[in-house]
Amino acid sequence: MFSKETYIQRREKLRKSVGSGILLLLGNDESPMNYADNGYHFRQDSTFLYFFGLNHPYLAGVLDCDTGEDRIFGNDLTMDDFVWMGPQLSIAVRALMSGVTQTGDIPSLVVMLEEAKSRGRKIHFLPPYRAENKIKLYEWLGIHPNESKARASLELIMGVVNQRNYKSEEEIIEISRACDVSVDMHTPVDAHGQTRNNRSPDFCRSSRDRNSVGRTDFVPDYCYNKRSNTS
Numbered sequence: 001m002f003s004k005e006t007y008i009q010r011r012e013k014l015r016k017s018v019g020s021g022i023l024l025l026l027g028n029d030e031s032p033m034n035y036a037d038n039g040y041h042f043r044q045d046s047t048f049l050y051f052f053g054l055n056h057p058y059l060a061g062v063l064d065c066d067t068g069e070d071r072i073f074g075n076d077l078t079m080d081d082f083v084w085m086g087p088q089l090s091i092a093v094r095a096l097m098s099g100v101t102q103t104g105d106i107p108s109l110v111v112m113l114e115e116a117k118s119r120g121r122k123i124h125f126l127p128p129y130r131a132e133n134k135i136k137l138y139e140w141l142g143i144h145p146n147e148s149k150a151r152a153s154l155e156l157i158m159g160v161v162n163q164r165n166y167k168s169e170e171e172i173i174e175i176s177r178a179c180d181v182s183v184d185m186h187t188p189v190d191a192h193g194q195t196r197n198n199r200s201p202d203f204c205r206s207s208r209d210r211n212s213v214g215r216t217d218f219v220p221d222y223c224y225n226k227r228s229n230t231s
Contacts, residue, residue: 021122026133
């Protein structure tokens with residue numbers, strides 16, 4: 001996470017780019033595997049990360065182009081959550097990390113959106129790709145999931161794209177660092193793979209016998225590589 005000043009500047013630039021209305025940026029929710037509390041590894045929406053930096057599920061951000069105010073909405077965890085996860089930061093504390101001082105729960109977000117709609121204010125949002133966010137747009141704005149992509153804001157899309165196309169110096173540093181980590185990870189893996197490819201056909205046969213558990217078609221991948229090298 002960058003400094004809060006970075007996120008403040010990014011949001012200010014986006015508000016000026018779009019010009020007017022409310023910008024609704026949806027974070028991602030947890031994705032369960034086989035029941036609600038057993039989820040896949042959480043991946044936050046990239047645009048939400050870019051403008052708020054918060055890698056936490058069930059959040060939504062609002063940028064008001066007319067007043068210059070930013071808000072983050074989300075429901076704080078309960079005591080039942082703390083039993084499994086331990087103490088967690090509140091939404092208000094998390095929001096301060098990205099320079100946002102105004103927060104609220106999801107019901108208060110719904111009320112704010114309804115007031116904006118009643119006043120005829122335009123509510124901008126990006127094309128949703130998660131089913132749960134399509135449902136949120138239907139519940140909050142009355143936009144059917146089949147229509148959410150077509151009714152997404154072109155002004156917001158262009159504002160986000162034009163901003164994220166250009167990398168700041170601190171972004172370039174982090175990108176370079178990530179590339180270095182990738183090299184450090186893949187180099188030993190590649191060396192290990194070459195060692196496995198050089199194993200003898202006898203080793204492949206013994207591995208097949210140990211691992212096949214009754215299967216006659218099981219051959220480790222590296223044996224296929226060895227066979228192709230010796231054919």
